[in-house]
Amino acid sequence: MSDTSYLDFVKFRAKANPCISGLSQHLQRQSRAPSRITYLDYPHNESSQFKPKPVSAVEDDVAGLIEGITPSTTRFLFVENITSTLVTELGESLDIDPLFFADYINCRFDNIWKAVPPPSLATLPSMIATRSHIHLHHYQFVALGNNDGPTAPYALMTGSNVPRNVRRLAPILGRQLALARACCSFIIKPVKTSQICLFLVDPPINSVKAPDAEPYESFQAKVLCDGFEDFEPPPSFSSFALGKMNRSLYKTSMLDRVIYYLETQRPPGFRVNSPSILSVGYYPVRIVLSEWSFYTYFTSRCSKYDEYSIHNKAGQLRDEDIAHLQRWRRRGKRGQQRLDMLSEVIDFHLQYENEKEPWALILKDVNWLRKQLQEYCESLEQMVAVATSIVQLLDSRRSILEAINMRRLTYIAMVFIPLAWAASLFSMSDAYIPGNESFWVYVATALPLLGVVLILSILPYDWIYGTLRHIWDRKEKL
Numbered sequence: 062m063s064d065t066s067y068l069d070f071v072k073f074r075a076k077a078n079p080c081i082s083g084l085s086q087h088l089q090r091q092s093r094a095p096s097r098i099t100y101l102d103y104p105h106n107e108s109s110q111f112k113p114k115p116v117s118a119v120e121d122d123v124a125g126l127i128e129g130i131t132p133s134t135t136r137f138l139f140v141e142n143i144t145s146t147l148v149t150e151l152g153e154s155l156d157i158d159p160l161f162f163a164d165y166i167n168c169r170f171d172n173i174w175k176a177v178p179p180p181s182l183a184t185l186p187s188m189i190a191t192r193s194h195i196h197l198h199h200y201q202f203v204a205l206g207n208n209d210g211p212t213a214p215y216a217l218m219t220g221s222n223v224p225r226n227v228r229r230l231a232p233i234l235g236r237q238l239a240l241a242r243a244c245c246s247f248i249i250k251p252v253k254t255s256q257i258c259l260f261l262v263d264p265p266i267n268s269v270k271a272p273d274a275e276p277y278e279s280f281q282a283k284v285l286c287d288g289f290e291d292f293e294p295p296p297s298f299s300s301f302a303l304g305k306m307n308r309s310l311y312k313t314s315m316l317d318r319v320i321y322y323l324e325t326q327r328p329p330g331f332r333v334n335s336p337s338i339l340s341v342g343y344y345p346v347r348i349v350l351s352e353w354s355f356y357t358y359f360t361s362r363c364s365k366y367d368e369y370s371i372h373n374k375a376g377q378l379r380d381e382d383i384a385h386l387q388r389w390r391r392r393g394k395r396g397q398q399r400l401d402m403l404s405e406v407i408d409f410h411l412q413y414e415n416e417k418e419p420w421a422l423i424l425k426d427v428n429w430l431r432k433q434l435q436e437y438c439e440s441l442e443q444m445v446a447v448a449t450s451i452v453q454l455l456d457s458r459r460s461i462l463e464a465i466n467m468r469r470l471t472y473i474a475m476v477f478i479p480l481a482w483a484a485s486l487f488s489m490s491d492a493y494i495p496g497n498e499s500f501w502v503y504v505a506t507a508l509p510l511l512g513v514v515l516i517l518s519i520l521p522y523d524w525i526y527g528t529l530r531h532i533w534d535r536k537e538k539l
Contacts, residue, residue, distance in 0.1 A: 074160075083166065120146065393438040
């Protein structure tokens, strides 16, 4: 085997696809923490009632999990908080396209002059929909610590091996919130007579940090409302009374959530011998849609809060308030684009599914969420227009007040400058100061001078100039 590494292959691919260049930079960084690895096996000869048991592993076991997989088995391999070393090992062992890792790792687009767009922005929708891997980009709301909120900067990041952007939001009812990006990616790769369904998921958010801050700054964070709403059929009271229900679900961990549902029931349309990409990703898609549902709900709450705030502090609006509304509008439009992309991906892969009904319902949910975001974006656009008009009126009012104050200062100067100049004429002798016998000389000199200055200041010079010009023209004609 040659000495060519996966990093060399990534650099080679980046020449044709610059959006992958972020992956090559990531592979050369040191990871902060070890990955969490869990897998489940579905033997091909087992019945449909078979329920797999999750098994934990470490990074040193990955090579054995791939090469030593049991023949005729479909293995779900979950990797949380993936390290750079593990990316290289999985890429080489499973012969994975670097674009799969790049789309999961590189979601940032900070500087247009220094960095190329991420794959999700640089690739056309038709190409994304036809790929053999799926990426589920979404957002999570996190609550910052009570003592950290006021001091936290606007731009934050998670402390995971794949750092995600976090943006501090405006305080709402004394609570400091932030919006964090998240992603779940999955792909199916054949290994001899078996298949490995690889899942890359983000770890739970427990803290965020300020990028490039010296000294190092970290802030406590917690996912708002403990994650999403459960979408499984609710249990009956009789089952609960008999103690048959045990739903200890850790909802802030994507890995634990997906494994919990896989242990409970197989995804609809899942064929162990030849699993499809949609059937494998059924539960991640449902979880991400639940996250999007909470995102649209919270967007509506923020929209109403901002609307009431505009009316309550109409005389105190600032440019920062308009920037805040514009950010929400951009987020809403970006959310619509991501939901549109998810709909395109499902539409393309749906033709290979035997059970289309569950996915038809999912597409209805996607369209509903997209319409909700569109309505909120339109509402935000109207609020931006109203807020901009209010700020412009406040600026005009401020300019008028400044002009009035300047006129007052001019009048004061016109009064005191002649008096001060006249006082300087008599400053060489004490006889002219107030209370002495020659003070009347100062009054007799300063008051006429003040009158002359005031008269000269109120004369209509334009009218005088026009009159004199008219008289001069008449004399020349004569």
